[in-house]
Amino acid sequence: MSIITKDFRLNALANRYAKAIYNHIKQQNGGDWFRMVVNEKFAEVAIIDGSAGIRMLVDSYLLEPMKQEYPYWEQLATSLLILCVDGNEPTDRGKSIWQSMVNDMSASLSNDGGSFHA
Numbered sequence: 001m002s003i004i005t006k007d008f009r010l011n012a013l014a015n016r017y018a019k020a021i022y023n024h025i026k027q028q029n030g031g032d033w034f035r036m037v038v039n040e041k042f043a044e045v046a047i048i049d050g051s052a053g054i055r056m057l058v059d060s061y062l063l064e065p066m067k068q069e070y071p072y073w074e075q076l077a078t079s080l081l082i083l084c085v086d087g088n089e090p091t092d093r094g095k096s097i098w099q100s101m102v103n104d105m106s107a108s109l110s111n112d113g114g115s116f117h118a
Helices: 008-029 050-069 073-082 092-110
Strands: 033-038 041-046
Touching: 008 033, 008 050, 008 073, 008 092, 033 092, 050 073, 050 092
Parallel strands: none
Antiparallel strands: 033 041
């Protein structure tokens, strides 16, 4: 996957957010996985490559949609991600955005003709 932006500050913020979410998930679940619901069944999704794996999801489910919809998406994404991390911890807003991304992943898999089986 190629880098989604060449904006240094946005990349740094996205990396910081991904790391904060990754650490939050590990602490919450006791491991490198998160849970989502697909076709009304629970699925535990393994996180590959630590915070870099989460960063790929941030790119795919947060930054890429912003890039497609907003002309000044990098400024918007920067302003949003500033609000998502406090120190090394995700803020309530950051956790909420992560949950929205998980919900989008769940909806994508659920709408995929039922190809997922838990």
